[in-house]
Amino acid sequence: MNVEMRYLHTFRAVCEAGSVRAAAGVLHRTEQALSYQLRKLEEALGMPVFQRGSGRLIPNAAGERLLAFCREMGRDWEKLHQDIHAASPIVPLRISAVSGFGRYQLLPLFRDGPLADVPIRMRYPTAEDIIRQVESGVCDLGFVHRMDTHDRLSHTPVGVEEIVLIASAHLVQPLALDAQSLRDARYVTYDESDYVFATWFTQVLGMNMTRLNTVTHFEELEEVLDWVAAGRGISIVPTACIAEHEARGEVVALRKPETRCRNTIYAVLDPARHHAAIERVLEAVRTRAMF
Structure with missing residues (x-):
């Protein structure tokens, strides 16, 4: 159990x-x-x-x-x-990261990767909350998936993630990647999905879908993946989060070979504050993300 x-x-x-x-x-x-x-x-x-x-x-x-x-x-x-x-006299590194990147790319670096010896406190709030937490000093380091101008905080590009449209692997009829088919589709959305969806539609179709047929909304990506695997709708997510579901034959990533959707990940820092582990973490992230 x-x-x-x-x-x-x-x-x-x-x-x-x-x-x-x-x-x-x-x-x-x-x-x-x-x-x-x-x-x-x-x-x-x-x-x-x-x-x-x-x-x-x-x-x-x-x-x-x-x-x-x-x-x-x-x-x-x-x-x-x-x-x-x-x-313990060691001060943990306080990190806030958007869920897709934080759970599936960042956390493994600390769990069983090159940063396993670094004590951390990890949170997965929205991008807006990450900015507020770094600004207020609640967190030492943030990771977001979009660039926002700020008069005090720095946004440093540290990696690139691929964003894909996913569907159940058991669909009777494959989904066509054209505007009409996608306009009629049923979507499973989540916190932060507005930006992710808009990025995918803009890069892959050259347009933005302002109105979607949303069947349900979740906070966490785990629930989204389970819903899609059950054939309850489709979604658009960072590719790093679907590996296990793909390996089990539950979901498939639908791509246009000639048009891959990629999005930059930014580290958010307050230059006035410092933690000894920050530079090491950024280097490990850059290496893993092959930026």
Whole structure:
């Protein structure tokens, strides 16, 4: 059984807030994303954890035991966090990155790559929030997928990512990459997808689709990929995030061989602040991204 920590965090938030809608406001996520995570949690456990049928989500007997576990785990985690920081004089590098690049290209450098010895705190907010966090000093380093002018922060190009249109590998009829077919298609969108979609349509079709038939919207790319794999719509995402789904034969990337969509990744820095690990991180990112 593999239960992701964020699903437990969502479960506890929904229990304490009383509804998915209230928890979505607390967590600053969409209701669809939270509902998806609760469904995945119950699938992993093999049983329901809520009494359904009323307006308020109330945990059942299994849910009560799980909620007690989550609260105990939260207390243990907080104590461990405090103990680690009390024992270590090393200041972690605080990083904010857009999800597609951060989760699938940046994080592996720290997990099992050349930066495995660098302590970090990683966040995946929107590009606008990344700018605000670097500006306010909440983060030391940010990574965004577009260039924004700023009177104090620097935007340094550090890599290039490919953006692709993806569909279920089990489509009965292949999707044509022409304006009419794509105008009639059903799309799964996500936070940050407006810019990603516009970039792909502009580079590949030479136009922008201002109105899309959106069937659902998620916060995280994991949910988008699962929805597309199930044939519930198509989407446009950074190619780095689809490797596992492609390997399992669940999704396919649809490309025009003569027109690849590429987008620059920028590191966001405040020149007035410094962390000893920043230059090393930027060099590793440039090497991995083959910029």
